[in-house]
Amino acid sequence: MRSHRLIPLALATTIGLTLTACGGGDSESSDPAADGTITIGIVGSEPAHDALKEVAAENDITVEYVDFSDYNQPNPATKSGDVDMNWFQHTAYLADYNNNSGDTITPVGSTAIYPLGMYSSKYDSVDQLKEGDEVAIPNDSINLGRALNLLKQEGLVEFTKDTIAPTEGDIDTEKSKVSVRPVSAEQTVLSMDSVAASVVNNDFLGRADIDPNSALATDDPETDSARVFNNLFAATEANADNETLKQVASFYYDPKVLEAEDEESKGTAVPTEVDQQELKDLLKRYQEDLKEQTQ
Numbered sequence: 001m002r003s004h005r006l007i008p009l010a011l012a013t014t015i016g017l018t019l020t021a022c023g024g025g026d027s028e029s030s031d032p033a034a035d036g037t038i039t040i041g042i043v044g045s046e047p048a049h050d051a052l053k054e055v056a057a058e059n060d061i062t063v064e065y066v067d068f069s070d071y072n073q074p075n076p077a078t079k080s081g082d083v084d085m086n087w088f089q090h091t092a093y094l095a096d097y098n099n100n101s102g103d104t105i106t107p108v109g110s111t112a113i114y115p116l117g118m119y120s121s122k123y124d125s126v127d128q129l130k131e132g133d134e135v136a137i138p139n140d141s142i143n144l145g146r147a148l149n150l151l152k153q154e155g156l157v158e159f160t161k162d163t164i165a166p167t168e169g170d171i172d173t174e175k176s177k178v179s180v181r182p183v184s185a186e187q188t189v190l191s192m193d194s195v196a197a198s199v200v201n202n203d204f205l206g207r208a209d210i211d212p213n214s215a216l217a218t219d220d221p222e223t224d225s226a227r228v229f230n231n232l233f234a235a236t237e238a239n240a241d242n243e244t245l246k247q248v249a250s251f252y253y254d255p256k257v258l259e260a261e262d263e264e265s266k267g268t269a270v271p272t273e274v275d276q277q278e279l280k281d282l283l284k285r286y287q288e289d290l291k292e293q294t295q
Contacts, residue, residue, distance in 0.1 A: 025124035032084035032235070033244035037062040040233075041074035047260040048252075049085050049087075054258035055251040063248060075105050085235035088113070091228040091263060092142050092165075093278065093288040095274050107279035108233040109249025112261060113226060116146055117205075117215030120155070120197040125215050131173035131177055133196035141293075144168065148197035149225035153177065154217050164225045165289035191274040202268065212268050221270045228286045230272050232279065246276070253264075 032038060038056070042049060042065050051063055056063040066083050068074050074086035075097050085108055088129060089097075094105060096184060120232070135156070137147035148166045152158040158175040159166055183191055188198040189208040197216060205212055219226040233249040251257060255272060261269045274282075 022252050030081070032242055033061075034238050037064055038085070038244060038248050039064050039066055039083045041066050041068055041077050041083040041088065042056045043068050043071055043074065043088045047264050048257050051257040051260040052248075052251050052254075055110065055254045055256055056248055059251070060249070061244065062089060063249060075101070075103065075234075077207065078105060079103055081236075082283060084239065085233050085249075087231075087233050089233050091233065092146070092286055094234060095228070095290055096142060096234065096282055098283075099287055099290055104237040105234050105236045105281060107276060108240050108242075108245050109276060110250065110256060110272055110274040110279055111231040111233070111252045112232050112265075112271045113221040114141075114202050114265065114268055115215075115218035115226070116150055116229070117208055117212060117218045118147075118150060118197060118199045119192065120196050120213060120216055121192045122196055123216065126156070128177060129156065129196055134181050135176045135178050135193045136183050136191040136198040138185040138188055138199065138201060140185065141167070141290075143185060144182055146219065146225070146229060148180070149223075150199060150217065150219045151180070153220060153223065153225075163289050163292070165286055165293065167293055193211050214265065221272050222231045224282060224285075226272060227272065228282050230274055232277070241277075 009256070040063060045065065046066055053063045058062065066077070068077070071088065074083065074088050077083045078086050096101060098105060099102065109284060118135070121243065135151065139142055144165065145165045145186070148157060149164065149169070152159060155176045156176065158172040159170045159173045161170060168180065171180070176198065181195060183192065185201050186204060189204050190198045192198045202212070221227065235245055239245060253271065258271055
């Protein structure tokens with residue numbers, strides 16, 4: 001399970017985590033490719049991982065995966081050098097992690113966005129939503145902000161300031177068409193009968209037998225507010241520009257990997273090749289917007 005199904009909770013900072021060394025050692029001072037193998041931290045194995053490993057081998061690069069049990073582990077393992085880079089998170093999650101931990105884990109390359117959708121058991125289109133209708137949205141900070149950006153994209157809410165990391169407090173209630181009901185992510189589906197619409201994480205669509213293609217709207221992968229949910233390969237700041245790591249990240253766009261990803265995601269993955277510097281800039285901007293929320 002990768003970050004397209006990630007539902008971030010309050011991050012438990014695990015910088016002191018000790019792992020058995022399996023990567024390039026002290027990543028701040030050594031070449032990740034020096035031992036001939038690139039180790040990548042993941043959370044849950046998927047067909048795209050195997051496909052990328054095959055493509056890397058065809059290019060004379062050995063890729064090995066370290067499958068961690070939860071999302072709190074790969075970033076500290078990357079910092080310590082137990083893995084050379086990781087592949088499990090999107091920019092927004094990384095920004096939250098860096099802010100909470102004080103780390104500087106940095107994007108190496110992009111992969112895909114898994115659009116967040118709004119669903120309804122009452123309406124067939126966004127235009128049918130009425131003044132004063134209520135929309136259920138996930139209440140964790142990262143997905144709440146993404147849901148609000150989706151509602152803004154559709155003209156259902158307005159904000160009091162320019163931000164790509166909005167909170168409920170940023171809603172201009174007088175100018176907004178709908179109100180929101182923040183609930184736990186799993187409750188967004190269960191609330192559908194009592195609200196006009198719900199913004200539902202991909203993780204819960206299959207469980208509720210909801211067809212992703214039935215969404216009234218999904219966030220636009222071309223907007224900055226959606227691009228921060230582009231899934232990433234990430235490494236330490238010192239290693240992020242390593243040419244071998246960047247080459248491995250680029251293998252994601254090989255047809256073999258894209259085909260495996262498309263099958264696994266049931267066609268919901270939107271490969272979005274973003275320049276590394278743009279990823280870094282988006283990360284910085286999102287981190288700054290998150291910090292403003294706590295001031």
